[in-house]
Amino acid sequence: MIGRLAGIVIDCPEPRALAEFYQELLGAKRVEDSAEWVTLSLAGGLPSFSLQRTDRYQAPDWNSGLPPQQMHLDVLVDNLDTAEAQVLSLGGTLLDGSDKPIGFRVYADPVGHPFCLVTSEGLT
Template sequence: MIGRLFSLVIDCPDPSELAGFYEVMLSLPRVVDTTDYVVIQNTTGNETVTFQRVDDFRAPRWRHPDRPSQMHVDVMVDDLDLAEPKVLALGATLLEGSDKPIGYRVYADPVGHPFCLLTRESVMPGE
């Protein structure tokens, strides 16, 4: 092993606002809060997401060659139909073209970063 994952860092125009979205969706409390970055983290410190201010932020577009997403977050849920209205109420958007296949759905967070809600059967079929 060379190292361990410390944090997923997400660029955004307003770290506090975007952190609030993920704070609720992932149930991770805010542990650092500055104007330039916000950190949410579980109590053991092994699940950390950092939101970093980028003044000239340009939102990615799902499957768009001129503004690629470059990465996205997968969030495991027990039931897609129960989780979907909750993330939509937080400000997520179901991305156009998502056909809601069994096991996962693709969304954008409030500033346009794509993320998927997925269930265990989408990553471990037949279990």
Template sequence: MIGSLDVVVLDCPDPAALAHFTAELLGGVVEGAGTVGPDDEWVEVTLPFAGHRPLLAFQRLDGYRPPVWPGQDVPQQIHLDVKVDDLDTGERGVLAIGATATGEGTDTFRVYLDPAGHPFCLVRPQD
């Protein structure tokens, strides 16, 4: 082993907004939550497991172009798979916090877009 995963960084136009979306999605905590504002260049989310690493971080990118799903004109760049107990319940939850349904998926996973346009999947626990 050369090293260990410390931070996963997603480029986006509004780091605070995407950090809050992701914290709600995964049960994490936005670092600096009383001070996070629209001018922040970098916002981190700690996740609810031992050691709180890796972090998810969101970095402002001027001129950000969201991925095009499912096309490849602008590739998806990165995506998260999020396990849920029930796809229908999970879908209601992610739509309520600002995700967009793509209509893509199967009976074992579904694809959504976060508020910055990054695709992510809800997957069943057995997958």
């Protein structure tokens, strides 16, 4: 082993605004807060989750793949319908082409980063 994952960092235009979405989605606490960088602490000893400001962020286009998605998060939930309603109320978007299969659905956060809500059925 070379190392251990210490944190996840996502580029975005306004870290403070986007942090609110992820705080609710992940049940995280804000532990560092500036206009350039926000760090969220996740429960259970998970790696930190940070948002870094950039003026050059361009959201990936889910349908065309231009620009392509570089990574995405899988967020484990108990019930997709309940979690979907909560994500949509926070400003998330169900992405076109996500036909709501059993086990996972694909969304975008308020600035366009794709992520999936998954259930235990979707992990197998």
